[in-house]
Amino acid sequence: MKQIITVHFIGGSTMEVNKTEAVDELIRLINGKFEANHFVKLPNRSGGEAYINLSLITSIEVRSI
Numbered sequence: 001m002k003q004i005i006t007v008h009f010i011g012g013s014t015m016e017v018n019k020t021e022a023v024d025e026l027i028r029l030i031n032g033k034f035e036a037n038h039f040v041k042l043p044n045r046s047g048g049e050a051y052i053n054l055s056l057i058t059s060i061e062v063r064s065i
Contacts, residue, residue: 008060022042026052
């Protein structure tokens with residue numbers, strides 16, 4: 001089963017994370033402690049990387065497809 005995460009940021013913008021490795025990393029961070037690391041690096045589909053500032057996230061929605 002594949003999962004998609006929608007990240008909601010302060011100010012109302014959103015970001016959808018659907019690459020398997022990125023979803024797994026974000027879920028691992030959510031389940032653990034990440035106070036020391038405010039930025040996370042997630043792989044994206046184009047082969048690049050996305051950096052997310054965790055302190056700007058207001059909510060995260062996880063859906064299975």
